[in-house]
Amino acid sequence: MLAPLSVRSTHWPTTKHDVIFNTEELLRRIQNCASQQFTGQLDFNITNPQQQQWKLFFSVGSLIGCDSEVHPVRRWYRQLSLHCPSLAVNSVIQEGEPIQYQDYESLSKQVKQGQVPLGQMAAIVEGHTGEVLFDIIQAGEQQNYHSGLYLSYRVIPQDSIDLGWVVVRAERVWQQVFQDWQAWQQAGLADISPNLAPKILQAEQLRLQTSPSAYRNLTTLADGTQTLRDLAVKLKQNILPLTHSIAPYIRKNLIALIEVEDLKVSILSPKLVEPKSQQNGRISSQKSSATLSSSKSASAVIAYIDDSRIDSQMMGYILEEAGYNFVSIQDSVQALVVLLENKPDLIFLDLVMPVANGYEICSQIRRVSVFQNIPVIILTGNDGIVDRVRAKMVGASGFLPKPITQQKVLSTLQRYLPTKSLYMSN
Known part of the structure; x- marks a missing residue:
């Protein structure tokens, strides 16, 4: 059983920005997050041809996860294969075929139920974040931190974090990664990415x-x-x-x-095989094991605008299991075009995105007559009174705190789409 995380005060501001110019500074910033018991999201951005972005998530100074645009599915599957091979159900990856695997949420549930050892889950999280941190260091070193590595600290309210999340010591991870990077350099491999x-x-x-x-x-x-x-x-x-x-x-x-593409994915829950990952703006639907109202399911189209592939996959998995049609939009610039093509009944909208943030996109959506009465729910890890007031000013219907969970999403749908709920009463 996972130990609950204790709630502790922090002096970190809601959002803080920083720029670093060498690896030693980078590691000091991560160590500061640990020593000052930071709870929130640490975003890394570096200006290079790929405009690479990474995220590390902390709870009371401990690492609880990460996000990267490079091979998130490959990375997760590798860690499953290493530390929990019984759940890496496809031992041979067939090119072009979707791979079925346990995602974080379903794996956490099995840990809580005693079906998967806590140590295995912790090793998966540690290995996952270790790879991401190695990639951050290598990207900075390859660019010689020429334009700086930009950091953004975003505080997440402690009560919005699932108490069942597995935590690992940040210091242990970064020390091991730094040793690995030094060995990689000494072997003359500094210019070779392990993701190739x-x-x-x-x-x-x-x-x-x-x-x-x-x-x-x-x-x-x-x-x-x-x-x-x-x-x-x-x-x-x-x-x-x-x-x-x-x-x-x-x-x-x-x-x-x-360079190779990420693996295609079908998320395997403890009870059933989940649908494939979504392409930007493409509708897909799949019936769940629950009893569905077929007369209403065709009109229940839910859109999700978020640049994070991991969060988009999680949202698609939850919605498709419940029987909804799902539209994933990861390019905020194309959001209005895709929305007009698909005309969703409800829109989930992430607050923090490059180019245009959630407030700007919500304001644009409300200026289109066909969307004036459509529920728009803003997702954020920063659920403060100022954000709620600003969201109301641009026409948002409500808030959904991250991390994304099935209970939060379905409760929101039942509240804002009561006449289009797919679940029939028994």
């Missing part, structure tokens, strides 16, 4: 420069579909010596390192 996939470019030249067994292994593994991290888990090897062994062939251009 090796692919053979010159097979004949590679054959001539390797032993028959090594060549067979390389032709089997270096097919451009699995990242270096994926291969290390698959082979049960440490990623450093594995990467170091093929680095000479990379330097000779016999093997290339290429």
